[in-house]
Amino acid sequence: MPSPRFTPRQLCAFIAVADVRSFAKAGERLSLSASAVSQLVSELESSIGFRLFDRTTRSVSLSPAGREFHPSARSVLTRMELAQAAVDDIRNRAAGIVRVAAPLVLASTVLPAAVKAYTNRKPKVLVRIRDTSVESLIDMVNSAAVDLAVGPDQTVSEGVMRLDLFKSPWVVWFDPTHPMVERREISWAELRHCPLVVAGRDYERTISLTHGEYHENDRITPVDIVDNISTALGMAAEGLGLVIAPAYVGLLGRRFGLVMRPIVQPAVTRQVCLYHSSARTVSPAAQGFREHLIAWLAGKDDLGQ
Numbered sequence: 001m002p003s004p005r006f007t008p009r010q011l012c013a014f015i016a017v018a019d020v021r022s023f024a025k026a027g028e029r030l031s032l033s034a035s036a037v038s039q040l041v042s043e044l045e046s047s048i049g050f051r052l053f054d055r056t057t058r059s060v061s062l063s064p065a066g067r068e069f070h071p072s073a074r075s076v077l078t079r080m081e082l083a084q085a086a087v088d089d090i091r092n093r094a095a096g097i098v099r100v101a102a103p104l105v106l107a108s109t110v111l112p113a114a115v116k117a118y119t120n121r122k123p124k125v126l127v128r129i130r131d132t133s134v135e136s137l138i139d140m141v142n143s144a145a146v147d148l149a150v151g152p153d154q155t156v157s158e159g160v161m162r163l164d165l166f167k168s169p170w171v172v173w174f175d176p177t178h179p180m181v182e183r184r185e186i187s188w189a190e191l192r193h194c195p196l197v198v199a200g201r202d203y204e205r206t207i208s209l210t211h212g213e214y215h216e217n218d219r220i221t222p223v224d225i226v227d228n229i230s231t232a233l234g235m236a237a238e239g240l241g242l243v244i245a246p247a248y249v250g251l252l253g254r255r256f257g258l259v260m261r262p263i264v265q266p267a268v269t270r271q272v273c274l275y276h277s278s279a280r281t282v283s284p285a286a287q288g289f290r291e292h293l294i295a296w297l298a299g300k301d302d303l304g305q
Contacts, residue, residue, distance in 0.1 A: 005047040008080055011073050013040035014052060018070055021060050096285025098127045099146040100293075104229055106150055106272075107131035109251035110303070114296045118289055125285050133200060133227075141275050147286035150293065152246070153271040159279035165293075166300040167269040168246035173258040175239050180261065187265040197241035199229040233258060246270040250304030260305070272297070 016026035017037060024034040032040075045052050052066035062070060102111055107129050115127045130146055137149040141160050156162045172186055180186060224241060226232050229249060236243045237256040245253075246269075250260055274293060276282055282290065297303075 006044050010040045010044035011077050013037045014044055018062055096125055096283055098286045098289045101130040101132050101140045101146040101149040103134050103151050104131050105249050105252045118292045141277055148290055149275040153273050161276055161278040163274045165272050165274055165297045167271055168248045170263050170268045171247045171260050172263055173236050173243040173253050173260055175237055176259050181259055185262045185264045195241040197224045197232045197235050197243050199226055199232045248304040
C-alpha cells in the first residue's frame with residue numbers, strides 16, 4: 001500500500017478552514033498565522049493534485065473535489081485522535097486488559113473487591129479473573145496465559161518473579177456443634193485423631209516442611225482430599241470432617257456458618273505471594289494493577305480472621 005502524500009498538520013489545516021470558511025479564523029483555532037495555514041493547505045493541494053478551496057477576496061468555499069475529499073480527511077483525523085487517546089491511556093495505565101489468576105478463595109473474595117476499587121478509578125481497564133488451582137499458578141504465568149497470579153507461595157522457575165504479600169496462619173474449621181467449639185486453640189497432635197478434609201495436595205508442602213520439623217513421627221492424614229475448598233467447607237458444615245486451611249479461607253468459610261480456631265504447637269503460617277513474568281515486559285495496565293494489588297494486600301496478615 002503506498003504511503004500517504006500528506007501530513008496530519010496539513011489535514012488539520014484543511015479541516016479547520018473547511019469548518020470556519022476562513023484562513024484567519026482557522027489560524028486562530030490552530031494557534032497559527034493565516035499565512036501558515038494557507039501554506040499548509042497549498043502543500044496539501046500540491047501533494048494530492050487538485051484544488052480544495054475556491055478562494056475570492058471575500059470568501060473561501062470548498063471546491064467540488066474538496067467536498068468529496070472532506071469526509072475522508074475528517075475520518076482520518078478522527079481515527080488519529082482516537083489512536084492518540086489510546087496511546088495516552090495505555091501510557092498512563094488507564095486502558096488495557098489485565099489477566100490475573102488465583103485459587104478459588106482469593107478469586108471469589110479478595111480479587112473482585114480489588115478489581116472493583118481499581119476499575120472505579122480506571123474504567124477503561126478490563127481485569128479478567130481466572131480461578132485455578134494453586135499448583136497451576138506458576139505455569140499460567142510462565143505460559144503467558146495470565147499477566148499476574150496471586151496465591152500461596154510456590155517454588156518459582158527462572159523467568160517468574162515472586163513478591164511476598166502477607167502471611168496467613170493455618171487454622172481449622174468445623175461446624176458450631178462440634179465439641180471443640182469451646183476450645184480457643186487446637187494442637188496439631190489433637191488433629192491427628194480427627195476426620196480431616198483438605199482441598200488439593202498443596203497443604204502437604206507447608207505442613208510437612210514446618211510441622212514435620214517438630215514431629216518427625218507424626219503425620220496429618222486427611223480422610224478426604226477434594227479439588228475445591230468450597231466442597232471441603234460444605235462437608236465441614238454437614239459435620240463430615242474438619243477443614244484445615246490458611247486463615248484467609250475465612251473470607252469464604254464464614255459463609256458456611258463454620259467456626260475457626262488457630263492450630264498451635266507449632267503455629268504454622270502460609271505466605272501468600274504475587275507472581276509475574278520477569279522474562280516478558282508487563283503491560284502498563286498490568287503494571288498499574290500489580291501496584292494496586294500490592295497496596296491492597298501487603299501486610300494483610302489478619303485476612304479472614
